[in-house]
Amino acid sequence: MEIIGLKLPLIKEGDDLAEIILRLLENMGMTLEDDDIVLVTEKIVSKSQGRLVDMKTVTPTEEAEKLADATDKDPRIVELILRESREIVLTGPNFIITETRDGFVCANAGIDSSNVVEGKVKLLPLDPDRAAEEIRQKIEKTLGKHIGVVISDSFGRPFRSGSVGVAIGASGLTALWDRRGETDLYGRTLESTRVAVADCIASAANLVTGDGSEGIPVAVIKGLKFTGVGRAADLIRPKEEDRFR
Amino acid sequence: MEIIGLKLPLIKEGDDLAEIILRLLENMGMTLEDDDIVLVTEKIVSKSQGRLVDMKTVTPTEEAEKLADATDKDPRIVELILRESREIVLTGPNFIITETRDGFVCANAGIDSSNVVEGKVKLLPLDPDRAAEEIRQKIEKTLGKHIGVVISDSFGRPFRSGSVGVAIGASGLTALWDRRGETDLYGRTLESTRVAVADCIASAANLVTGDGSEGIPVAVIKGLKFTGVGRAADLIRPKEEDRFR
Numbered sequence A, B: 001m002e003i004i005g006l007k008l009p010l011i012k013e014g015d016d017l018a019e020i021i022l023r024l025l026e027n028m029g030m031t032l033e034d035d036d037i038v039l040v041t042e043k044i045v046s047k048s049q050g051r052l053v054d055m056k057t058v059t060p061t062e063e064a065e066k067l068a069d070a071t072d073k074d075p076r077i078v079e080l081i082l083r084e085s086r087e088i089v090l091t092g093p094n095f096i097i098t099e100t101r102d103g104f105v106c107a108n109a110g111i112d113s114s115n116v117v118e119g120k121v122k123l124l125p126l127d128p129d130r131a132a133e134e135i136r137q138k139i140e141k142t143l144g145k146h147i148g149v150v151i152s153d154s155f156g157r158p159f160r161s162g163s164v165g166v167a168i169g170a171s172g173l174t175a176l177w178d179r180r181g182e183t184d185l186y187g188r189t190l191e192s193t194r195v196a197v198a199d200c201i202a203s204a205a206n207l208v209t210g211d212g213s214e215g216i217p218v219a220v221i222k223g224l225k226f227t228g229v230g231r232a233a234d235l236i237r238p239k240e241e242d243r244f245r
Helices: A017-028 A042-048 A062-071 A075-084 A128-143 A197-209 B017-028 B042-048 B062-071 B075-084 B128-143 B197-209
Strands: A002-006 A037-041 A052-054 A085-092 A095-100 A105-107 A120-122 A148-155 A164-171 A218-222 B002-006 B037-041 B052-054 B085-092 B095-100 B105-107 B120-122 B148-155 B164-171 B218-222
Touching (some): A017 A218, A042 A128, A042 A148, A062 A085, A075 A085, A197 B164, B002 B017, B017 B128, B037 B128, B062 B075, B062 B095, B075 B085, B105 B148, B128 B148, B128 B164, B148 B197, B164 B197
Parallel strands (some): A037 A148
Antiparallel strands (some): A002 A218, A052 A120, A085 A095, A148 A164, B037 B218, B148 B164
16 A cells, blocks of 8 residues: 655635646656545645635624633634534533534534635535545546545544544545454454544545645555445444444 | 555464564565554454453453443453453443543453454453554664554544544654644644544554454554654543543
8 A cells, every 4th residue: 555645736716626636647647547546635625615714704693602702712713613513512611513514523613724824714625525526537537547536634533632534525435344244364253343444544644645834635545445335424423323422 | 655564474472573573574575664664453462462361261240240231242241341441431232432441442442352263352452552662672673773663453433433543552653743833834823733643554554454354463654754752642632631521
């Protein structure tokens, strides 16, 4: 397995990511093979979708003002969090964890003020599974290869410190690999092994892409065999099966 | 970044993992360079430590019998879970989540009946940070290179389906990378970016090692620059800072 990071120019609203990635690969003399996976960090998907919000345009509702007071956060950010969420999961001093409209349980509804110009914040991409599907189809059509696409973000999590990569969008690969019923080295049946393949891919790429000034928002993963049918929504644990909610 | 999986012979109690890995690398004609990371899955560390338990030798206490009743689990497994744990976090139908004696919050105290002979179960390694340290020192002494070592397991997690890789032991690398204060592409300060590097490495390797009949319990990760000081215990979120406990 090999992961190659790709440096891209700064992305702006309306940019066609598939086209930009294809052009860059061509310039690098790099080819994609069947089963290769293209990982795209959410920040450039967001930017291409124009999901930047000028903070001056945000007027907090009374509900947002109250929650901002309780959490000691900027009321305009809280307003955006509420707009992006369908349920508040947990709040406390300087943190708000919600379920976003696409079903992700994360802090601040994934709203980020890093890597955007001063005075603006960035929302998560709209329908990232569909965004992954569109990128995949365009690349496959051009190159004639079967590839997978993962759109990643990095989230914190309970019990453990630090953030890890998470797949918020996926297309063309087995995002959740159900191995129940397979056997182990001794021929015993594996008990409950479902592997969050797309999240592992996102975490792997997270070591190469980074959130800082690296400017490496895309990576190509070679050497795996996970192309197939699946989407990142497969990785969302249904609320009724989640004992921590 | 590149990950190469290594097939090992079956490991038994008393085996010297560093020696076995070194011998295998030599046979493969593969060299380790400075900054390479050797990832070892917990199952072989456990086995080398003799952490297999014959179920016939386990007599459940009354507490274990009661919890087994409530969770519909084998009382002998519950007995072992309680012995391995310092706190019960959450229980329910067919699941027990505890904090293990080494501080990991996971299901069944990490006890596993896959990849061991019938009638036995496998406990998590004892003091896996120390086990990682010992493997690292032996490999470094032999090869004269600065490397990192990660001991991995795969855990489920709240909010998301499927398991991901988790570092339960680490030595010689920045397990938790604190980037707060660094700047992004626009020179803005990164707000709260602590990256769980060792967990991302464990998840990346999880795509190569697997839990099934693959028999690939070791991987070498090349091309990263995370050697330094750190241990897997750095990744355990202190209970008092964890709003989901």
